[in-house]
Amino acid sequence: MTESLDATDWAILTEVQRDGRIAYTELARRVNLSASATKERVRRLEESGVITGYRAEVDLERIGYAILAVVRLKYPGTRHEPLRRLLGERREILECLRTTGEDCYVLKVAATSMAHLEEVVDALAEFGSTTTDLVFSRPLPPRGPSGPGLSGANRLPSAAV
Amino acid sequence: MTESLDATDWAILTEVQRDGRIAYTELARRVNLSASATKERVRRLEESGVITGYRAEVDLERIGYAILAVVRLKYPGTRHEPLRRLLGERREILECLRTTGEDCYVLKVAATSMAHLEEVVDALAEFGSTTTDLVFSRPLPPRGPSGPGLSGANRLPSAAV
DNA sequence: AGTGAAAATTAAGGGCT
DNA sequence: AGCCCTTAATTTTCACT
Numbered sequence: 284m285t286e287s288l289d290a291t292d293w294a295i296l297t298e299v300q301r302d303g304r305i306a307y308t309e310l311a312r313r314v315n316l317s318a319s320a321t322k323e324r325v326r327r328l329e330e331s332g333v334i335t336g337y338r339a340e341v342d343l344e345r346i347g348y349a350i351l352a353v354v355r356l357k358y359p360g361t362r363h364e365p366l367r368r369l370l371g372e373r374r375e376i377l378e379c380l381r382t383t384g385e386d387c388y389v390l391k392v393a394a395t396s397m398a399h400l401e402e403v404v405d406a407l408a409e410f411g412s413t414t415t416d417l418v419f420s421r422p423l424p425p426r427g428p429s430g431p432g433l434s435g436a437n438r439l440p441s442a443a444v
Numbered sequence: 445m446t447e448s449l450d451a452t453d454w455a456i457l458t459e460v461q462r463d464g465r466i467a468y469t470e471l472a473r474r475v476n477l478s479a480s481a482t483k484e485r486v487r488r489l490e491e492s493g494v495i496t497g498y499r500a501e502v503d504l505e506r507i508g509y510a511i512l513a514v515v516r517l518k519y520p521g522t523r524h525e526p527l528r529r530l531l532g533e534r535r536e537i538l539e540c541l542r543t544t545g546e547d548c549y550v551l552k553v554a555a556t557s558m559a560h561l562e563e564v565v566d567a568l569a570e571f572g573s574t575t576t577d578l579v580f581s582r583p584l585p586p587r588g589p590s591g592p593g594l595s596g597a598n599r600l601p602s603a604a605v
Numbered sequence: 606a607g608t609g610a611a612a613a614t615t616a617a618g619g620g621c622t
Numbered sequence: 623a624g625c626c627c628t629t630a631a632t633t634t635t636c637a638c639t
Contacts (some may be wrong), residue, residue, distance in 0.1 A: 375589055383578045
């Protein structure tokens with residue numbers, strides 16, 4: 284938590300965010316290091332919590348979830364447990380962000396049909412008023428941030444390992 | 445694209461969404477199949493586009509991105525190319541959804557400081573009016589959908605491989 | 606489609622610079 | 623920290639079912 288990420292660490296992060304199953308030998312080639320040194324760096328990145336896991340990405344349409352929606356929820360109450368329980372039960376709710384602003388939660392919901400989406404939104408509406416927008420498309424490939432911002436306001440304060 | 449996912453395929457998807465680096469030998473144990481049969485199934489899921497890739501997940505705070513925000517953009521124009529270009533250049537924009545509703549785009553933006561966020565929002569404001577909400581927390585662990593909905597409206601029409 | 610075993614490749618650990 | 627070498631494990635291919 285006290286040491287900075289160097290250029291090699293950033294190169295590793297860029298590669299594993301692009302291909303989480305890359306072999307250490309191949310990764311080592313790409314970051315110009317030996318396989319064992321590379322593995323040791325990845326181990327440290329994992330252990331220090333910089334890399335939190337590896338996930339396969341699935342095409343939602345191809346597995347039958349034709350509909351993606353953004354649901355915003357105004358939640359007047361302060362008791363968040365029942366909502367958290369619903370989030371845990373409903374695997375169709377892919378992501379949940381608690382935010383500032385008028386809407387307390389922003390949720391990303393996958394559904395197999397409009398009837399299915401309606402069912403999920405109805406369940407959420409138990410907790411407050413909802414605003415639902417359907418997703419047409421995702422213009423961005425999935426990705427994470429790359430190297431530290433190097434210009435002006437982008438400069439990192441002190442990236443931690 | 446014409447064949448359904450069976451229970452074993454779903455089990456595989458659940459496992460690789462949880463741990464994208466799981467060894468085929470271990471995955472095989474979990475889905476009660478031999479390693480080679482498991483590998484063949486994964487190969488087909490990849491080739492048919494069900495599994496679109498594997499990504500390492502990174503803790504944004506630990507790499508210096510202390511701030512996460514949801515930016516909604518009202519985009520009056522129809523020429524989307526300049527915006528797409530900005531999205532491509534700005535790696536801080538982690539996700540972009542084009543949606544129905546008043547706001548045409550919903551973006552997830554990571555920033556190292558409020559000054560950095562301001563810079564990104566200013567760049568987006570070139571295209572239309574923006575609404576920015578900061579993210580307090582993410583109450584959900586990262587995950588994808590699991591097995592086909594089996595009750596009523598959740599039932600999958602015909603999951604495709 | 607799945608199994609089981611062999612061959613090729615990769616991962617993990619110890620010792621050294 | 624990193625590199626090299628050895629051993630263990632995994633991946634990949636293939637003949638057979």
